Amino acid sequence: MFGALWSSMPGAVELGLLYALMALGVYITFRILDFPDLTVDGSFTTGGAIAAVLITAGYHPWLATAAAFAGGLAAGALTGLLHAKGKINGLLSGILMMIALYSINLRILGRPNVSLLGMDTIFPRVGKDEKWLLLLVIAVVILIIKLLLDAFLKTDLGLALRATGDNAKMIASFGANTDTTKIIGVSLSNGLVALSGAFIAQQGGFADISMGIGMIVIGLASVIIGEAIFGAKTVFRATLAVVLGSIVYRIVVALALRVEWLESSDVKLITAIIVIIALVLPTASRAWSVRKTARKRSRELAGSEGR
Amino acid sequence: MLRLTNIYKLFNPGSVDEKTALAGINLQLNPGDFVTVIGSNGAGKSTLMNVISGALQPDMGEVVIDGRDVTRMPEFRRSAFIGRVFQDPMAGTAPRMTIEENLAMAWKRGQPRGLKFGVTRRKREFFREQLARLGIGLENRLFAKVGLLSGGERQALSLLMATFTNPRILLLDEHTAALDPARADLITRLTETIVREQKLTTLMVTHNMEQAIRLGNRLIMMDKGRIILDIDSEKKKTLTVERLLGEFEQISGHKLTDDRIVLG
Ligand SMILES: Nc1ncnc2c1ncn2[C@@H]1O[C@H](COP(=O)(O)OP(=O)(O)OP(=O)(O)O)[C@@H](O)[C@H]1O
Ligand SMILES: [Mg+2]
Numbered sequence: 001m002f003g004a005l006w007s008s009m010p011g012a013v014e015l016g017l018l019y020a021l022m023a024l025g026v027y028i029t030f031r032i033l034d035f036p037d038l039t040v041d042g043s044f045t046t047g048g049a050i051a052a053v054l055i056t057a058g059y060h061p062w063l064a065t066a067a068a069f070a071g072g073l074a075a076g077a078l079t080g081l082l083h084a085k086g087k088i089n090g091l092l093s094g095i096l097m098m099i100a101l102y103s104i105n106l107r108i109l110g111r112p113n114v115s116l117l118g119m120d121t122i123f124p125r126v127g128k129d130e131k132w133l134l135l136l137v138i139a140v141v142i143l144i145i146k147l148l149l150d151a152f153l154k155t156d157l158g159l160a161l162r163a164t165g166d167n168a169k170m171i172a173s174f175g176a177n178t179d180t181t182k183i184i185g186v187s188l189s190n191g192l193v194a195l196s197g198a199f200i201a202q203q204g205g206f207a208d209i210s211m212g213i214g215m216i217v218i219g220l221a222s223v224i225i226g227e228a229i230f231g232a233k234t235v236f237r238a239t240l241a242v243v244l245g246s247i248v249y250r251i252v253v254a255l256a257l258r259v260e261w262l263e264s265s266d267v268k269l270i271t272a273i274i275v276i277i278a279l280v281l282p283t284a285s286r287a288w289s290v291r292k293t294a295r296k297r298s299r300e301l302a303g304s305e306g307r
Numbered sequence: 308m309l310r311l312t313n314i315y316k317l318f319n320p321g322s323v324d325e326k327t328a329l330a331g332i333n334l335q336l337n338p339g340d341f342v343t344v345i346g347s348n349g350a351g352k353s354t355l356m357n358v359i360s361g362a363l364q365p366d367m368g369e370v371v372i373d374g375r376d377v378t379r380m381p382e383f384r385r386s387a388f389i390g391r392v393f394q395d396p397m398a399g400t401a402p403r404m405t406i407e408e409n410l411a412m413a414w415k416r417g418q419p420r421g422l423k424f425g426v427t428r429r430k431r432e433f434f435r436e437q438l439a440r441l442g443i444g445l446e447n448r449l450f451a452k453v454g455l456l457s458g459g460e461r462q463a464l465s466l467l468m469a470t471f472t473n474p475r476i477l478l479l480d481e482h483t484a485a486l487d488p489a490r491a492d493l494i495t496r497l498t499e500t501i502v503r504e505q506k507l508t509t510l511m512v513t514h515n516m517e518q519a520i521r522l523g524n525r526l527i528m529m530d531k532g533r534i535i536l537d538i539d540s541e542k543k544k545t546l547t548v549e550r551l552l553g554e555f556e557q558i559s560g561h562k563l564t565d566d567r568i569v570l571g
Contacts, residue, residue: 154424155421155423156422157421159425167398167402171401172386173382173386175383175386175418178383
């Protein structure tokens with residue numbers, strides 16, 4: 001049992017790293033922009049689809065991956081436009097884009113499923129001994145992307161983007177166009193999500209029309225788990241927490257799948273439960289501690305009056 | 308510097324709730340003018356500020372800054388020449404970002420924001436010097452999240468952020484009203500020093516009559532969307548709170564009612 005568990009760890013960590021980019025995208029919208037963007041479920045598939053189709057058409061895998069990133073940027077920019085310029089409610093903008101992308105993704109794929117079996121992808125075929133080396137390389141690549149994102153968030157544009165989610169009125173009074181910063185933020189977010197989709201398609205050897213379903217919740221779970229365990233004091237810490245949260249999430253899922261009576265199709269339910277617990281716990285524990293202090297103070301007051 | 312011509316602003320036009328917030332405002336500010344603004348609740352003082360800053364568009368009339376008609380220019384563009392401090396200390400800063408990050412955003416007022424780092428070593432030194440001017444120790448807390456600061460500290464920071472780029476016009480809307488007396492006093496003194504040293508053209512709404520008389524070189528009084536009295540610096544020197552209130556009653560026909568009024 002433990003042997004099997006241990007041997008499933010590298011796989012879980014690898015998936016966690018590849019999905020971490022998607023989680024970083026969710027972090028940008030949900031946490032930085034305070035914009036609950038549901039485009040993610042669609043744009044993740046868009047990324048996978050663009051990469052798979054271009055690779056099967058004979059393009060270089062890295063070129064295909066870059067195109068996937070660009071596709072995500074475009075999808076996100078459209079969501080941002082719907083919201084910022086079309087004045088459509090944020091949630092609805094994302095849902096509309098997600099639905100529209102379902103059809104677009106089918107157009108891109110041409111059929112529900114495109115296989116990459118036997119084709120060259122960005123992941124080299126490695127033997128058992130080199131598996132760890134590959135994992136290390138993936139970790140380095142993901143960390144570089146994380147650091148680039150950190151750096152971006154410290155530029156003048158990045159600061160304006162963060163302020164848009166923090167105090168939009170304030171940054172507007174200093175001359176930033178908050179419509180533009182929102183569009184840039186949602187676009188970048190979905191670019192990262194699509195990049196993650198492109199990585200996952202190549203790692204798994206196929207792109208599928210339904211590969212993005214539930215991504216938003218998985219992304220949220222990663223963000224919340226990461227923040228809870230590793231904290232989010234600075235930008236550097238927060239994005240690191242998201243990456244680690246994504247890995248922890250995959251490990252939890254790997255553990256859950258070892259449980260006899262759980263089916264692999266139960267993963268989405270487990271994910272939803274993780275998110276619910278993570279969302280309810282902090283509020284509940286805060287309310288509980290306030291009640292406790294209030295009772296204690298009341299007793300003190302009652303005591304001092306009795307004297 | 309700033310010229311307002313025949314400005315009208317209505318809220319809920321045509322409905323039973325119709326409200327004429329500004330009814331034919333004419334106002335000209337000369338470079339270096341420091342004008343205090345007083346008036347009853349609902350007189351239209353905040354609306355006037357919002358029309359100047361571009362947060363609201365007037366229904367009629369025009370706003371001209373430095374000879375340029377900016378009436379239809381959106382707020383974010385106009386803010387290149389307008390610095391603002393709001394009544395709410397939370398309004399002027401981003402709480403989840405650090406002091407130096409807030410300053411860096413303010414430093415870029417009205418300029419394009421690109422992919423250069425917002426805080427560089429040189430800028431950090433400059434921010435430190437600027438914060439030291441406030442004299443409340445913020446220069447040692449560059450990396451603190453602004454949300455951790457007290458209301459007074461946040462307002463002092465907002466004031467610095469609004470002014471250290473030397474905007475053409477500074478708008479202050481009861482920016483000390485939400486603070487306790489000691490902190491309000493601090494912010495008032497800082498305002499006075501900064502406006503004097505940088506010769507900023509300033510419009511300051513206040514509910515403190517003594518302050519309205521003591522500060523600045525000009526005082527205007529608003530009532531029901533109109534400017535009913537404009538007192539120049541000569542007359543202001545001999546003005547007292549009683550005379551000011553008397554004058555208000557005489558012209559407007561009713562008492563100055565302000566739920567936050569401070570006589571002195
Ligand atoms: N957004 C709005 N919608 C409807 N009416 C408004 C709005 N803003 C202001 N008003 C009305 O316009 C009038 C002028 O309001 P304004 O806020 O400019 O007054 P003020 O002089 O700043 O008052 P105070 O001293 O209370 O701050 C008031 O009657 C107010 O009710
Ligand atoms: Mg007001």
